Amino acid sequence: MDMKFTIAIIGTGNVAWHLSSALENAGHEILEVYGRDIQKARQLSSRLYATEPQDHLDFTESKANLFIIAVSDQAIAQVAEAVLLPERSILVHTSGTMPLDILSYSSADFTGILYPLQGFSKSREVSFEEVPFLLESEDKETLKNLKKLCKSLKAPSHEIRSKDRRSIHVAAVFAANFTNHMVFMAESIMKRQGLDFDILKPLIIEQMNKTLLLGASDAQTGPAVRNDINTLENHHDYLSYNEQLAEIYRNISQDIMDSH
Amino acid sequence: MDMKFTIAIIGTGNVAWHLSSALENAGHEILEVYGRDIQKARQLSSRLYATEPQDHLDFTESKANLFIIAVSDQAIAQVAEAVLLPERSILVHTSGTMPLDILSYSSADFTGILYPLQGFSKSREVSFEEVPFLLESEDKETLKNLKKLCKSLKAPSHEIRSKDRRSIHVAAVFAANFTNHMVFMAESIMKRQGLDFDILKPLIIEQMNKTLLLGASDAQTGPAVRNDINTLENHHDYLSYNEQLAEIYRNISQDIMDSH
Structure with a gap:
């Protein structure tokens, strides 16, 4: 009814x-x-x-x-x-x-x-x-x-329960607002170089499919999870034009290394 | 041929x-x-x-x-x-x-x-x-x-060109590896509280559709872009059990506020 x-x-x-x-x-x-x-x-x-x-x-x-x-x-x-x-x-x-x-x-x-x-x-x-x-x-x-x-x-x-709703809300900020901001930062790096952001779209789509299918731990790739210090330093130097961006790069990479 | x-x-x-x-x-x-x-x-x-x-x-x-x-x-x-x-x-x-x-x-x-x-x-x-x-x-x-x-x-x-390939690679780290790690962090917050991560999946899917369709700047929602300082502080306190996580929360939120 x-x-x-x-x-x-x-x-x-x-x-x-x-x-x-x-x-x-x-x-x-x-x-x-x-x-x-x-x-x-x-x-x-x-x-x-x-x-x-x-x-x-x-x-x-x-x-x-x-x-x-x-x-x-x-x-x-x-x-x-x-x-x-x-x-x-x-x-x-x-x-x-x-x-x-x-x-x-x-x-x-x-x-x-x-x-x-x-x-x-x-x-x-x-x-x-x-x-x-x-x-x-x-x-x-x-x-x-x-x-x-x-x-x-x-x-x-x-x-x-209210207590859990708060946890879910914090988690949702990471899962939605912050994933979106990572893409925003990628856009800004491409734009600064005069490059077409659309080149990255297949990568983003495939990554999210993989993330949801395998779980984020198994779906991680890239220099940090490989402990590829040379590339991490190379990228960090590249980002020196924006200190905040470079720091975010370093912090997240560090956390990926610590979590795997 | x-x-x-x-x-x-x-x-x-x-x-x-x-x-x-x-x-x-x-x-x-x-x-x-x-x-x-x-x-x-x-x-x-x-x-x-x-x-x-x-x-x-x-x-x-x-x-x-x-x-x-x-x-x-x-x-x-x-x-x-x-x-x-x-x-x-x-x-x-x-x-x-x-x-x-x-x-x-x-x-x-x-x-x-x-x-x-x-x-x-x-x-x-x-x-x-x-x-x-x-x-x-x-x-x-x-x-x-x-x-x-x-x-x-x-x-x-x-x-x-090699110079641009480097930029694209840095951008790709944000667009793929770091988006994935944001989901990883969300998973860890849910897991710590004994909550089912799957609750967040529709949110993640909708966010990524929106991000790719509208562009990340227009697709941003959440406490940081709203300048909702109370919620940001509430979340930051919540994350105090892991200093690195709390710092990443603060840095990204700050960057969202600075970019909008």
Whole structure:
């Protein structure tokens, strides 16, 4: 049996933007969107079917049963304290960093976390079938509801404690943000020399396939894992035009040598 | 018109291993394999159609016209000086780091570089159609021959000067070895906490798709590019159990902030 939620979205950033359309496409109703800046709330509401924008946190008259806080980490506590909710509401936040008890000062009867493990950019469509959600709640019924919500998005979900969610978030920074920055640095080295970055693309694709298939330990190649000190020094000298880049080269190479 | 080469492979490492079967599959003849250790030369020869193993560098009686040095960077100069070749031979090395003129002390009439831009592991099949070769030679005819060789492997090839090849090699270390190590670090963080690494796989796949599609600059997300100092400090504290890891976290985050 499908369960349809009536939802209010609190926030107008990238997560709010992508999540609200996905939820609507999955058959849920987005009744309200809150933005401190009413213009932004209007912008987002206008992309949804029948959603009211509002710039105050009084939801006592709302018909929603699920309230999703999707604001910056720093603003969550303040919003949770200020928001006025109808009875028997579920209040969740979507942060990978903030603990569950940051919602404990709210008036919500039930609280939880609905953290989509994905980096969101406005310019890029998100396919939620590929986004695992990390869920948390002290209330079993709420947890069940959040799982159903993920299922309606066809997204995988995992029940994760706050402590572990923090570890996963740190790991995700390495796995996504930092892998991306390594490619950024490669781009900058190529660009500086007037070389076409596309030459490297087959290498990157093959490396990631290998990494995910064999595991990163077995998939490591290159001068550091070979203990090829001559090449490491040669590359380090090459990078002397940018001290920070050279230091990152040295640190990561050292860590590869130490780990293998 | 297809051109079939008669080839001797000098070396028995990963590159020699993968390249020799690929060349044979493309219709070329591998006449000899040289290994300082004759056992290794025998091992590799036995996987090929009609190849003689040998542990000396005297090829004056060889019917090969292309001699491919696939030994460690440190050994190339020594091998090039010692190898005895028939007249009108082409001698190439396969290194991303060593310049062309390292072959200038050899007795070869023609020299060149045939550098496959890929990390090779024994355990993983290589599809050469996905491996760009970086080519170099001062002789136009040799360059043409190397291009034909790549074409026979269905591999893309680029003519690249030694100076640029070095830049590409440094960039490739960031793009492949270091991206892989970021995933390794993510794995280690998950493992330490007893968490299933597979939770992160959809994130990694989506990030790499985004990185290659949008470019790494536009594809960056996460706490550093958001200047989210609280999260950065929180993560840095979390990583205090491993000083080197914490320092790498700080350096890369700083570089992301400086680059955006």
